[in-house]
Amino acid sequence: MPSLRTPEMKQQHKEYQQSAAPSGACPLCEKPALRTFAHWKITGNKFPYDLIAKTHHMLIPIRHVTETGLNEAELKEYQQLKAAVVHPEYDYIIEATTKNKSVPAHFHLHLIVGKE
Ligand SMILES: [Zn+2]
Numbered sequence: 001m002p003s004l005r006t007p008e009m010k011q012q013h014k015e016y017q018q019s020a021a022p023s024g025a026c027p028l029c030e031k032p033a034l035r036t037f038a039h040w041k042i043t044g045n046k047f048p049y050d051l052i053a054k055t056h057h058m059l060i061p062i063r064h065v066t067e068t069g070l071n072e073a074e075l076k077e078y079q080q081l082k083a084a085v086v087h088p089e090y091d092y093i094i095e096a097t098t099k100n101k102s103v104p105a106h107f108h109l110h111l112i113v114g115k116e
Helices: 005-020 072-089
Strands: 040-043 053-061 092-094 109-114
Touching: 040 072, 053 072, 072 109
Parallel strands: none
Antiparallel strands: 040 053, 053 109, 092 109
16 A cells, blocks of 8 residues: 555554554544644644655544534634645645545544655
8 A cells, every 4th residue: 555654654653553452542532732723633643644744743623523524613613724724834735535544433634744
């Protein structure tokens, strides 16, 4: 499977996924926020897309929800954050498709500042 991670980072991510306790806890719900908004948070990423990214953050709804479960208030704030925060501060928004999503139950987008 193609990856945006270096082989070393890919291996670390794989080991993390295999070691994660099967407690049912959602890693994205538990992820500490760098910035918090009304319905969304921006977090870091311990396993960045290091082939392409100088900075790799994630935009995550605070509520544990899939994309299709986002409510009107969440969607509205997403549009506002895109304009006010994401476009000025990042270069790319990346969403993994279903076959590459590691946490499909909790919607999240990858915010990337590209390497020079
Ligand atoms: Zn969650």
